[in-house]
Amino acid sequence: MPNYNGTVFMPSVLILLGIPGLESVQFWIGIPFCAMYIVALFGNALILIIIKSERSLHEPMYLFLAMLAATDIALSTCILPKMLGIFWFHMPQIHFDVCLFQMWLIHTFQCIESGILLAMALDRYVAICDPLRHSTIFTHQLLTQIGVAVTLRAVILVAPCLILIKCRLKHYWSTVVSHSYCEHMAIVKLAIEDVKTNKIYGLFVAFSVLGFDSIFITLSYIQIFVTVFNLPQREAKGKAFNTCIPHICVFLEFYLLAFFSFFTHRFGFHIPPYIHILLSNLYLLVPPLLNPIVYGVKTKQIRDRVSKMFYPKEAS
Template sequence: MFKLNGTVFMPSVLTLVGIPGLESVQFWIGIPFCAMYITALFGNSLLLVIIKSEHSLHEPMYLFLAMLGATDIALSTCILPKMLGIFWFHLPDIYFNACLFQMWLIHTFQCIESGILLAMALDRYVAICDPLRHAITFTHQLLTQIGVAVTLRAVIFSAPCLILIKCRLKHFRTTVVSHSYCEHMAVVKLAAEDIRINKIYGLFVAFIILGFDIIVIILSYIRIFVTVFNLPQRESRLKAFNTCIAHICVFLEFYLLGFFSFFTHRFGFHIPPYIHILLSNLYLLVPPLLNPIVYGVKTKQIRDRLSKIFSL
């Protein structure tokens, strides 16, 4: 690491501040964050065990839910251990390459989660709008292909973010990252070079992947609602709609938190920085926490299995 004209050339180590403005209470903030993380780990792990052990749950909807649970575990694990190290043990330093790797993992798992939510919406669309073709369409082979495609899409679209930082940004004004994890723009803004391409690509990925997924999910549910409301019997309408409620809740919590965090970062110039960072943290922690709870409450098969487990 060399200093030249007040800039740092290719830093080997960065320093994560945590939550600027709340340093004095970061220890206490870490307690609910840790509780959320442990609850998310327990809930999603229990969900995976239930789906694996219960053969009646080896259906597309529940297998997608298992993929979502595994992604949630990985996503929250990307940030929480290091964050708690900053809050509780005053360990703010992180190797530059490790920081880029954390950033890539976060973007990758976010894209995977969005892709799984899209696949779940299409599964519900076929199950309700064309039920006779559902078993033929959503085979285990197709589920495997969807899982591979969603993962490859996320990996490929997230990789250029790292390449642009590694290859284009050589001089940094500071090595202090005003964030609790290696958030893309928080790292990019440290650079002394022109960062417009990095910003543009970040927005491009957000709009291409998340925007596409949201549009397809919304169109799928518009078609689902039209089909449900045209069903002749009220009981049939309620049953069909009930199978979608959990997914709608998960869809809303993931994308609404994401958009709220995104627009607060881009346009909330008068909002204190610690609000931005807290929202970013909650965006990555709340969905893994709530997803197993939502599906546990709204899905009868999972509720029944849970009651059997805890009644032993």
Template sequence: MFQLNGTVFMPSVLTLIGIPGLESVQFWIGIPFCVTYIIAMLGNSLLMVIIKSESSLHEPMYLLLAMLGATDMVLSTSILPKMLGIFWFHLPEIYFDVCLFQMWLIHTFQGIESGILLAMALDRYVAICDPLRHATILTHEVITLIGIGVTLRAALLAVPCLILIKCRLKHYRTTVVSHSYCEHMAIVKLAAEDIRINKIYGLFVAFSILGFDIIFITLSYIRIFITVFSLPQKEARLKAFNTCIAHICVFLEFYLLGFFSFFIHRFGFHIPPYIHILLSDIYLLVPPLLNPIVYGVKTKQIRDRISKIFHSMDPS
């Protein structure tokens, strides 16, 4: 690293300080975060094993759920080990390029998760509004193409964020990042150069993925609710609605946490920074914990399979 006019030229190492203002209690904050991560990994792994081993679950809804579980595992793994290294072992340094890679992983897998939630809304839309064509429209090949498509969309849109930082921002006022992971704006704001293009592109990525997906998920559920409430029999309406409850819960939890964190970060100027960072951490760690629990509780086929597993483990 080279010092120039009080700035650092192209730093090779950054320092993540964790949660500014709560450094004295970070060790204890790491405990619930670690427990959340372990439960999320176990829950999603169990969910994926059940879907893989049970042939009756090889349907679009469950295949998409397995993809969601894998995405959640990568997303939480991309931040928590380093975060615990800061909280527990006082290892705040991270190579600049590794930091950019972590940023790319976070953006990419957030985008993949949003795309999978859109695909799950599409699955429910076809299953309820056009049930006779569900099996022919959402084949295994189509689900594979959807998985490839949402992955490429998120991965490619996230790449320019890294290029703009690496190629345009050469001088940094400091190498100390006031965050617990390599969050895009936390890195960009360190630069001494004009960062407007970086900020604009970051907003473009957020709205072109999350905004696009939210619009079409909302339209899908408006059409689903119109179809459900037009059914003549109450039992049929309840059955159709029950198939959507788990996805609605996961959808609301992912996007509400995301937008709450986003608006607090952008407009909560009088809110302490540690609140911003805790909300960002919760946004990335809580959905991977809740998703398998929600689907395990609300989906009868998965619930029955889990019951069989635990009954087979019972020595009595």
């Protein structure tokens, strides 16, 4: 790792600071983060077990929910073990290539989650606005194709971020990353070379995925609400709203946190860095924590299955 005039050429190891400015309390911050991770793992694993074991739940809405649960488990697992290693065991070192791989996994799973939320919104749109054709449109073959397409879109869009950093950025001011995980912009800012291309492409990925998906999800729910309000029966309206409420809650929690974190990180120059990093951490940990809780509380079929698992005598 040669060093010329205070710069580092192709570093092999980076240092993750954790949460700069809160180093003295990072140990205690790790406790609620760990609790959130455990609850997220348990809740999403429970969702997967229930949907897999109950054949009546092998419908598009629940299969998309299973995809979302699996993505949430993978996303939170990408960051938290290493983060706790920094907070609790003072292990900030990470190999450069491993850091890039973590960055790629994090942003890929974020894109996959956004795509799944879009697919869930379209599923509800067809189920409510064109119910007679829902079963013929959302076949198991189409679900498989959607899952593959969402994954490929994320992999292909995020991969150039990795390649641009690896191939174009050779010299670095520092090997210290002021973050608790390998975030794209936190790594790019360490480089001496012109990082404009990396920043522009990062913005392109963010807006093309989050912007595109959020617009179409919003349009889907607007059309759903128009259709529901025009339904003649109050009971039908209530049933339609009840199936949409969990999706809307999950949509809002994911995209509001995403955009708030994104804009404060890039344009909130007067906001302390530890606020940016805490928001980024919460953006990756809160949706995996809340998603199974929202669906468990608001979805009767899942709620009944949970009751049968933990209170079999009362359920019978």
